Amino acid sequence: MLIDLKYHSQEEPVTDPFFAEYGLSFHIKRDDLIHPFISGNKWRKLKYLLQNASSLQKTSLVTFGGPYSNHLLATACAAAKFGFTSTGFVRGEAVENPTLLICRMFGMQLRFIERERYRDKKHLFDHYFGHQKEAFFIDEGGASEEAVTGCSEIIQELEQHYDYIFCAAGTGTTAAGLLKGIAQQNLSSALHVVPVLKNGEFIRQEIEKFFRAPPEFTLHSSYHFGGYAKTSTELLEFLATFSAKTGILLDPVYTGKMAYAIYDLTRKNFFRPGSKILMLHTGGLLGLLGMQERLGKVLY
């Protein structure tokens, strides 16, 4: 099966006069529009892994994620689209939610694994799939060299020059890819990374692992709102205001925290006037459905 590699995305200006007041221009690269389920950076991270799987004649994808994992969802959909079967190991006790429901719709077999055993993913793969020649291991979140290569192509696609490029980080793989792309294209753009986990400084080592010499970038590690998938009324109100002003939805787990950081840094005069800022929209919009109740309290 030929893996279609033509998915790409466009940049668009954000029509919020707020940025003009500070002499800034603000654009968003719409990787969220690449595909509704193989969304954003998850497609970038999967595409070369899928090519590898295909060229090794593997027919069954095996991967890992939490119960709201955008990666599980993307893998489930991509597997169905490109003719693989798929299994997802889900961290924690058995639950049902919109993400897992759609994974099942795409034919993914789900196996819930208690937290302790979930840690050692290679072991789980060997235990359940070691004897199956057709099985192909994909790490949690798609983290891999292939994923870094896929994400570096985001930079090759850019139509304009930006002084600042922002991304949200979970594992830091996407950020590493962007840094690779910036180096390959010899751009002077500065990468700014917003970790969504608490104590996000660890992301620096995670990114540096992919490089021989440590690359230059800035971490903004105080926008985690309490930790992974944690939120606050202030963040949810910001998401709603942003969507109503721009016609662009953000997800509460990743892109919302990054966008909040960009607004906050703007207010604090962090950016040189006259600069152009780009934010990478990595998708993940189903994350909104995981916060239905809390969002309801903000909206009604």
Ligand SMILES: *Cc1c(COP(=O)(O)O)cnc(C)c1O
């Ligand atoms: C997975 C994900 C990220 C984090 O990507 P990493 O490469 O793990 O840092 C960012 N945004 C969204 C919407 C995601 O689903």
